[in-house]
Amino acid sequence: MKVLARRGLTATCGVLLAAAVHPALGSWLHPPLVAISALTLLLVASLVAGPRDPAGRLIGVGALATALAFGYDGLRGHRGTLSLEAGQGTQSFEEAGPDGRSLGLRPLGFGVVLERVDPDGSAALKAGDGATIAVRPGHAASHGGFRFGVAAGRPAAEPTALRIAVAGPQGSSVAEVTPGATALVEGLQISLDRYFPDFALDEKQQPYSRSSEPRNPAALLRVRRGERSWRVFVIRAMPGIHRPEGLDRVLSLTDVVVSEAVTLRVSREPAAAVALAGMTLMAFGVAWGGRPA
Amino acid sequence: MSLAAAAAALALAAAAALSELGRVAARRRLDHASRALAAVAGASLLFAATRPAARPAAVLAFVAAGVFPRGLPCLVATAAAVVAAVRPGSGPSTAGPGAWILLAALALGLAAAALQEAAEASGPSPRVTSGAAAAVAGALLVLTLVTADGGRILHWRYGLGAGAGRLELPGAALVLGLALIVSLAGSLSMGAHLLAHSPEGSRAGRMGQSLLVLGAGLGALGVAVVAGQGLGRNEAALAAGAVDVAAMLLAVGLIVLALFPRLAGPAPPGAGATGAGAVRASGTTLRLAAAAALLASAAAGVEGWRAEGTYATAALAEAAAVALLGLAAVQPARLGLARTALFVLGLLGALARMP
Numbered sequence: 011m012k013v014l015a016r017r018g019l020t021a022t023c024g025v026l027l028a029a030a031v032h033p034a035l036g037s038w039l040h041p042p043l044v045a046i047s048a049l050t051l052l053l054v055a056s057l058v059a060g061p062r063d064p065a066g067r068l069i070g071v072g073a074l075a076t077a078l079a080f081g082y083d084g085l086r087g088h089r090g091t092l093s094l095e096a097g098q099g100t101q102s103f104e105e106a107g108p109d110g111r112s113l114g115l116r117p118l119g120f121g122v123v124l125e126r127v128d129p130d131g132s133a134a135l136k137a138g139d140g141a142t143i144a145v146r147p148g149h150a151a152s153h154g155g156f157r158f159g160v161a162a163g164r165p166a167a168e169p170t171a172l173r174i175a176v177a178g179p180q181g182s183s184v185a186e187v188t189p190g191a192t193a194l195v196e197g198l199q200i201s202l203d204r205y206f207p208d209f210a211l212d213e214k215q216q217p218y219s220r221s222s223e224p225r226n227p228a229a230l231l232r233v234r235r236g237e238r239s240w241r242v243f244v245i246r247a248m249p250g251i252h253r254p255e256g257l258d259r260v261l262s263l264t265d266v267v268v269s270e271a272v273t274l275r276v277s278r279e280p281a282a283a284v285a286l287a288g289m290t291l292m293a294f295g296v297a298w299g300g301r302p303a
Numbered sequence: 304m305s306l307a308a309a310a311a312a313l314a315l316a317a318a319a320a321l322s323e324l325g326r327v328a329a330r331r332r333l334d335h336a337s338r339a340l341a342a343v344a345g346a347s348l349l350f351a352a353t354r355p356a357a358r359p360a361a362v363l364a365f366v367a368a369g370v371f372p373r374g375l376p377c378l379v380a381t382a383a384a385v386v387a388a389v390r391p392g393s394g395p396s397t398a399g400p401g402a403w404i405l406l407a408a409l410a411l412g413l414a415a416a417a418l419q420e421a422a423e424a425s426g427p428s429p430r431v432t433s434g435a436a437a438a439v440a441g442a443l444l445v446l447t448l449v450t451a452d453g454g455r456i457l458h459w460r461y462g463l464g465a466g467a468g469r470l471e472l473p474g475a476a477l478v479l480g481l482a483l484i485v486s487l488a489g490s491l492s493m494g495a496h497l498l499a500h501s502p503e504g505s506r507a508g509r510m511g512q513s514l515l516v517l518g519a520g521l522g523a524l525g526v527a528v529v530a531g532q533g534l535g536r537n538e539a540a541l542a543a544g545a546v547d548v549a550a551m552l553l554a555v556g557l558i559v560l561a562l563f564p565r566l567a568g569p570a571p572p573g574a575g576a577t578g579a580g581a582v583r584a585s586g587t588t589l590r591l592a593a594a595a596a597l598l599a600s601a602a603a604g605v606e607g608w609r610a611e612g613t614y615a616t617a618a619l620a621e622a623a624a625v626a627l628l629g630l631a632a633v634q635p636a637r638l639g640l641a642r643t644a645l646f647v648l649g650l651l652g653a654l655a656r657m658p
Contacts, residue, residue, distance in 0.1 A: 016636075017634040017635050017636040018634070018636040018637065020630075020631070020634050020636075021631040021632075021634040021636045021638075021642060022631075023631075024627045024628065024630045024631030024634070025627070025628065025631045025642065025645065027627050028623075028624040028625070028627035028628045028631070028649065029624075031620050031623055031624050031627070032620065032621060032624035032649075033617045033620045033621055033624075034621075034652070034656070035624075036620070053627075069630075083615075089613055089615060145612075147610075148610045149609070149610065150608070150609060150610060150611055150612030151612075156612075157608065157612030157613060158612055159610065159611040159612030159613065160611075161611070212468060218466065218468060274612075275611055275612050275613060276612070277612050277613035277615070279608075279613060279614060279615075282604070282608055282614055285604060285614065286601055286604055286605060286614075289597055289598075289600055289601035289604070289626075290597075290598070290601050292597050292630075293594045293595075293597035293598045293601065294594070296590055296593045296594040296597060296629075296630065296633060297590060297591055297594035299590055299633070
């Protein structure tokens with residue numbers, strides 16, 4: 011007990027635990043969960059066994075409550091994600107462990123259907139009992155003991171597909187070019203090299219995107235036919251502006267297709283309030299300990 | 304660029320100089336002037352509040368005005384005001400930094416004041432403390448220059464931003480590269496002087512001091528060149544490199560602050576912070592800083608729960624790490640000054656990583 015009450019031990023555990031949980035250092039150090047748990051136990055034990063004055067007791071109780079709440083939510087709580095397209099429904103979500111590893115599907119206990127996704131990233135879900143769960147970026151919502159928050163919408167800078175019109179001697183056809191895939195149309199293999207949602211040229215005449223909004227979409231396409239290959243620049247504002255030598259087709263960007271999909275963060279953390287109370291107690295304890303005698 | 308934030312940065316830099324002058328000369332009028340300047344700077348930063356970085360900078364300025372006058376909190380507030388001045392605003396609809404960032408800024412201001420007070424009270428003599436602080440500040444400038452812009456300064460290259468909008472600054476690279484070499488030599492020389500317990504006025508000590516003065520001058524010139532060229536040629540690139548510029552300015556300011564007592568000559572009786580009273584005051588301020596850091600982590604948890612539906616966010620992890628450093632810093636054990644410095648660095652990192 012005397013060893014635990016040594017302030018040097020508390021300080022060392024505090025510094026080591028800080029390094030382990032810090033997002034910048036943690037991703038570099040990769041501390042195992044067991045090491046973090048052991049350090050937390052040691053720190054809480056040293057704070058509880060520490061000074062017998064009221065401030066010290068307050069810090070000890072706060073640390074114990076916080077550690078217990080984090081531990082309970084880690085073991086008995088659930089955290090994961092839910093990805094839905096508009097009109098799609100589900101009764102479960104993809105659960106993730108404390109280390110981010112997937113634990114498989116976890117039932118929600120009720121069904122949800124994604125009704126719509128608004129341009130600002132807000133989403134409306136219809137629960138099985140008829141309730142509407144409205145979430146928007148920065149504002150999570152509760153239902154059935156779970157919290158739903160917008161984890162990530164599809165970034166505006168990344169389109170689902172580009173609609174490319176290919177005009178040739180026999181008429182024209184439309185291809186949907188998706189990032190990372192090759193579209194085949196009229197014997198041409200078309201893939202996306204670079205996409206500029208809001209195309210502009212800098213002072214050195216180099217292309218860049220002024221914003222992530224598709225205000226002036228343009229793209230650099232890789233076009234192949236047999237052994238031959240071309241790079242074709244297309245911009246929605248000026249159809250057919252670039253006609254590379256040897257390519258007997260005119261390519262134009264007609265539209266940018268953005269998917270109505272949303273990824274929601276789903277969590278059940280029953281001990282969240284205890285963790286908050288514990289941290290607040292610790293803060294008061296630390297401040298109280300510094301009062302003038 | 305925000306003129307209000309730029310004016311606040313200038314006022315805070317002046318406040319830092321005045322507070323150090325007041326402390327060295329034991330003149331309370333200079334202390335009062337320093338506090339008034341910091342308060343005016345804080346009010347000025349409120350006019351730039353649409354810029355996310357201006358709000359924590361305002362908190363830092365008000366802390367610098369409120370706590371006992373110290374150069375370090377003013378200097379930290381200056382760096383934050385520089386970031387606020389060059390980083391563009393993000394429209395009235397944006398929520399801006401969360402409450403946890405503002406609480407972390409409050410903790411940083413208090414912890415910086417406590418660190419300076421504890422450093423001045425703990426050394427065997429003001430000149431030795433000043434020399435050690437200058438050597439550490441020189442090493443910090445070297446570290447900042449090495450890490451800024453991905454370490455390109457080691458290849459005599461420096462630029463702002465990335466991608467198509469990157470701005471290469473070969474002139475600034477030359478000046479900053481020289482500042483790095485000179486500061487490194489100064490730190491090593493001063494460190495050797497202190498480790499050898501040489502008498503005051505030894506060649507290594509004098510050389511270290513001169514080199515550090517030169518390094519700080521070159522660093523300040525480099526920062527001025529970067530800011531001038533960035534403002535003139537590509538403000539977006541300057542905004543992208545704002546944290547690097549602020550970090551360099553802070554490191555240069557730390558050298559100046561550390562060398563102040565050595566350059567100012569012998570202090571009159573009653574000047575500076577010494578004795579048990581100063582240690583107690585520093586301890587109280589440090590405890591308040593640690594409490595603010597703990598409240599910041601609680602606020603980060605609440606904000607994560609409200610915004611993302613869970614408190615297990617990267618913001619909470621960062622805030623909790625800093626709060627743990629604060630908890631470690633207040634423990635009455637050995638290496639207290641080093642733990643306090645670590646706490647201040649953690650808080651600086653949290654504010655620098657603010658989106």
